[in-house]
Amino acid sequence: MKKFKIPQIPQTTSKSIRFPNDVIDEVESVLVGTDCTFSAFVVEAVRVALENLKEESAEDE
Structure with missing residues (x-):
């Protein structure tokens, strides 16, 4: 499981x-x-959800 880190603020769009x-x-x-x-x-x-999806996808391949 990915640990929560205080995020840096990137360029954003509302x-x-x-x-x-x-x-x-x-x-x-x-x-x-x-x-x-x-x-x-x-x-x-x-971001954590997207990372989890990538990991699951990699496991399925």
Whole structure:
């Protein structure tokens, strides 16, 4: 499993995305007391998911 690292801020593009309210609530509760923003958390979560998909794809080949 990949460890969470505080991300460096790359060049970004704004995207609108809708989240279920329960997901927002859960993420926000995890972030209480941290310096991490909601956006940074979501970006890192997507990066980890993409890495997992690559690993699974490599295992299937």
